[in-house]
Amino acid sequence: MAGGSDDTYETVGPREYLDRLLAEYGLRDEEIGDRVRVRTPARGTSGLAPPQEYLVHESVLRSHGDFPCAGDTEALTFCEAIADAMARHHDISRREAVARVNRQWSQAGPAGRVPRVWIVGLDIVYHEDADYWAGFIYHGPDSRWWDPGTEPQPLPPP
Numbered sequence: 001m002a003g004g005s006d007d008t009y010e011t012v013g014p015r016e017y018l019d020r021l022l023a024e025y026g027l028r029d030e031e032i033g034d035r036v037r038v039r040t041p042a043r044g045t046s047g048l049a050p051p052q053e054y055l056v057h058e059s060v061l062r063s064h065g066d067f068p069c070a071g072d073t074e075a076l077t078f079c080e081a082i083a084d085a086m087a088r089h090h091d092i093s094r095r096e097a098v099a100r101v102n103r104q105w106s107q108a109g110p111a112g113r114v115p116r117v118w119i120v121g122l123d124i125v126y127h128e129d130a131d132y133w134a135g136f137i138y139h140g141p142d143s144r145w146w147d148p149g150t151e152p153q154p155l156p157p158p
Contacts, residue, residue, distance in 0.1 A: 009037055009055040010071070013122025018054040021121060024072055025060070035060050054121075061118055066098050068113045069105035071120030078119065081130035082137065089131070090138050090154065097134075099158040104137045 012018050018036065022028065029036070035057035041050045063069070064076035066083075083097035090097075106113040119125055125133070132146075139145035143152035 008058050010058055010061065010118045010120055011039075011122075012054045012056055012120055014051040015054060017121035018056070021056065021072055025062075027060070032056070032060055056120075058115075058118065061115075061120060063115065067101060067106075069102070069115045069117055069119050071115075071118040075119035075123070078126070078130065082133045085130045085134035086138050089134055092138075092157075096157055100137050100155075101133075103158045 012021055022032070037055040039053045039055060041053060043049055061071040064071065064073060065080070067076060067079040070076040070079050079101050083094055083101050086092065086097040086100060087094045102113050105115065105117050105119065107116045108114075128136075135145045138154050139152040140155045144150045145152040
């Protein structure tokens with residue numbers, strides 16, 4: 001999701017993730033120039049220096065498929081898996097499921113929905129699987145939807 005000290009830059013991850021993004025977009029380093037920043041994270045408790053993190057200016061990113069927040073094909077595939085899981089587990093249309101994913105990570109803009117967060121590169125959303133996000137987005141963060149002792153209600157449709 002959002003990264004860097006300047007909110008107009010998004011964390012992509014180590015160099016290999018930047019390289020993958022540039023290849024997908026058909027760009028070379030020299031074409032994006034100062035729209036890439038490098039950050040060296042602090043050393044962890046192991047004392048080893050973590051790899052440098054690369055950040056790209058949001059102007060470089062473009063939305064993929066039905067999901068404004070999906071900044072690369074991996075994010076598109078992940079958002080599609082979340083929508084499919086939500087439709088399957090909660091017996092809603094895929095169209096509603098897509099709208100729910102977009103409500104979670106996008107916002108209204110002058111020309112339609114625009115990203116509130118970008119999912120790109122080595123994003124933290126990948127720490128959970130599509131089934132987790134389907135339940136989280138469908139029921140809401142405070143619903144305890146994963147607890148078998150609860151009967152959570154869905155959030156209203158978008």
